[in-house]
Amino acid sequence: MDNLKINLNNIYGFVKKDEVYALSKTITNNQSKLETKSGKGNDFLGWLTLPKDITESHLKDIQAVANDLRSKSDIVVVIGIGGSYLGAKAVIEALNNSFSPLLGKKPQIIFAGNSICEDYHSELLELLEGKKYSLVVISKSGTTTEPAVAFRLLKQHLEQSVGKTEAAKRIVAITDESKGALRKLANTEGYKTFIIPDNVGGRYSVLTPVGLLPIAIAGFNIVELVKGAKDSQENSSNQFEQNPACLYAAARNTLYSLGKKVEIMVNFTPKLHFLTEWWKQLYGESEGKENKGIFPAGVDFTTDLHSMGQYIQQGERMIFETIISVENPQHKLSIPTDPENLDQLNFLAGKRMSEVNRMAELGTIAAHTDGGVPCISISIPKITEYWIGYLMYFFERACALSGYTLDVNPFDQPGVEAYKKNMFALLGKPGYEEDGKKLRKRMGI
Numbered sequence: 116m117d118n119l120k121i122n123l124n125n126i127y128g129f130v131k132k133d134e135v136y137a138l139s140k141t142i143t144n145n146q147s148k149l150e151t152k153s154g155k156g157n158d159f160l161g162w163l164t165l166p167k168d169i170t171e172s173h174l175k176d177i178q179a180v181a182n183d184l185r186s187k188s189d190i191v192v193v194i195g196i197g198g199s200y201l202g203a204k205a206v207i208e209a210l211n212n213s214f215s216p217l218l219g220k221k222p223q224i225i226f227a228g229n230s231i232c233e234d235y236h237s238e239l240l241e242l243l244e245g246k247k248y249s250l251v252v253i254s255k256s257g258t259t260t261e262p263a264v265a266f267r268l269l270k271q272h273l274e275q276s277v278g279k280t281e282a283a284k285r286i287v288a289i290t291d292e293s294k295g296a297l298r299k300l301a302n303t304e305g306y307k308t309f310i311i312p313d314n315v316g317g318r319y320s321v322l323t324p325v326g327l328l329p330i331a332i333a334g335f336n337i338v339e340l341v342k343g344a345k346d347s348q349e350n351s352s353n354q355f356e357q358n359p360a361c362l363y364a365a366a367r368n369t370l371y372s373l374g375k376k377v378e379i380m381v382n383f384t385p386k387l388h389f390l391t392e393w394w395k396q397l398y399g400e401s402e403g404k405e406n407k408g409i410f411p412a413g414v415d416f417t418t419d420l421h422s423m424g425q426y427i428q429q430g431e432r433m434i435f436e437t438i439i440s441v442e443n444p445q446h447k448l449s450i451p452t453d454p455e456n457l458d459q460l461n462f463l464a465g466k467r468m469s470e471v472n473r474m475a476e477l478g479t480i481a482a483h484t485d486g487g488v489p490c491i492s493i494s495i496p497k498i499t500e501y502w503i504g505y506l507m508y509f510f511e512r513a514c515a516l517s518g519y520t521l522d523v524n525p526f527d528q529p530g531v532e533a534y535k536k537n538m539f540a541l542l543g544k545p546g547y548e549e550d551g552k553k554l555r556k557r558m559g560i
């Protein structure tokens with residue numbers, strides 16, 4: 116079976132191979148904790164076997180709803196935040212044509228409710244005026260403020276445009292089976308719903324309807340995506356040495372213990388920008404607790420070599436990089452020859468752009484390791500549904516192993532509540548009056 120490749124050669128100038136492999140016992144032990152459900156947060160391990168657990172009929176049901184919305188809509192607005200948004204966004208951006216919005220492809224997928232930005236949502240409502248559109252609203256808890264506010268606005272807009280009965284046929288809700296305001300609303304209004312399983316946390320939910328429905332609506336093959344994840348799941352029980360997820364978890368924890376506290380995810384294709392955003396949430400929310408955790412950051416090269424490249428090369432030496440390498444592009448484009456050669460680039464004539472990009476990648480690795488930045492490389496043959504599904508499960512698995520190595524619960528996010536409590540207090544939510552008074556005084560308002 117195919118596997119992604121991990122190359123740790125460019126960290127071995129900083130750590131010894133033996134030091135990385137010294138973690139094999141701990142990581143293997145963590146594998147058993149996952150499989151026997153005996154580690155921290157073990158009631159949130161639904162994602163672990165999700166690829167193999169997904170049934171054909173579940174995928175067909177999702178596809179049927181996707182087809183229905185596709186036939187009814189020029190635009191589908193997907194409302195959600197955090198784990199209820201980033202997985203779908205990452206997959207769709209990776210697979211879409213770079214200029215999809217300008218190519219007239221229908222339906223276009225637009226995301227909303229991932230901020231509380233008045234301008235964004237006003238402009239969205241203006242855009243939707245007179246358009247044929249549908250809504251997919253996603254919230255596991257069913258109580259998150261950002262998507263709830265956006266849904267309130269969009270639901271009202273849709274009902275005013277097509278009437279309440281027709282609007283209800285164009286709204287799909289993805290939420291908890293029984294709890295939360297969204298479930299209540301969906302039941303009352305008679306929306307089609309999908310369930311987010313209790314034992315799958317938001318950031319691990321891309322292979323539930325949370326990710327699969329928007330991806331199918333965008334016209335991508337969810338069967339292939341799940342197949343990739345399934346093969347990844349299959350390979351994730353391999354022995355330590357043949358197991359990229361184990362090696363990745365061991366390598367990053369070894370680097371962390373030596374003071375490399377920031378991991379920068381690097382891509383050389385802008386289509387992977389949101390895969391990095393998804394990865395940042397997965398690792399940041401899973402590991403950043405109890406005053407521990409590698410800080411996950413991201414760059415898009417080569418563009419960011421002309422901005423962040425300076426810091427990475429010569430700034431504080433607390434960084435390591437993880438490079439996602441894509442071996443083959445979808446297209447072929449060679450650099451033309453120019454008889455004038457005024458730009459003196461004829462030495463590149465006839466070469467594929469991907470070859471130039473590859474040399475930029477290797478040149479960057481050499482420069483950064485020379486500058487004190489260890490580089491882990493992870494490569495996939497190409498960007499397809501299969502390989503994105505494969506990669507996402509790989510990162511989920513490695514994240515859980517890594518979190519256990521740090522001795523934290525990789526499946527909770529207690530810190531996310533702090534800002535919400537203050538925001539509610541400042542906005543005068545009933546029950547928060549006293550906190551509100553204190554906070555307003557403290558913030559000088």
Ligand code: PA5
Pocket residue numbers: 196197198199253254255256257258259262316317318319400528
């Ligand atoms: O990973 C997580 O659990 C979070 O990022 C949530 O997905 C995010 O806060 C949105 O929550 P909900 O789906 O309950 O609206």
